[in-house]
Amino acid sequence: MKTKVKSFTLNEMVIVMIITAIVAGLAFxxxxxxxxxxxxxxxxxxLNTEFNRLEEALWIDTxxxxxxxxxxxxxxxxxxxxLDSITYHFQLDYVLRDRDTFHMKIEHKELFFNGEQTSKGKVDAIRLELSKKYKDQQLFIYKISDAKQLMD
Known part of the structure; x- marks a missing residue:
């Protein structure tokens, strides 16, 4: 007596393999x-964290x-x-603050004293323009001048 074993045909198996390959390809x-x-x-x-770190450090030090x-x-x-001092060194692709390094390119830097732009000496405001990598963000940090600063 012959018994029939239920199974899939070769065509059905090939179709299942093709569908599985398509689904796996889409998933990857x-x-x-x-x-x-x-x-x-x-x-x-x-990038935003680095930008915020520089801004925070400048505000605190200012x-x-x-x-x-x-x-x-x-x-x-x-x-x-x-009693103390701290220095920011502006390099081509980074800014050094003593032992901290801020990896960001400063495209343009403007310095001000008493509302007038200056190129050296005393400063009470800084405007930094960052590169396109930082979506042309800008920093403007200022200090309200007190009598002691004006006397130095």
Missing amino acids: TVLSLVQRHMWSIQQNFN NNYNAMHYSANENTIKFRTS
């Missing part, structure tokens, strides 16, 4: 797109130190009090 394509998008979000987050002095020869801004 979507995964690749999601990974690229997540990488882009991470890069934006890192308000903690009595005097700000810019040296055009050394391309530095020195914040100082009678």
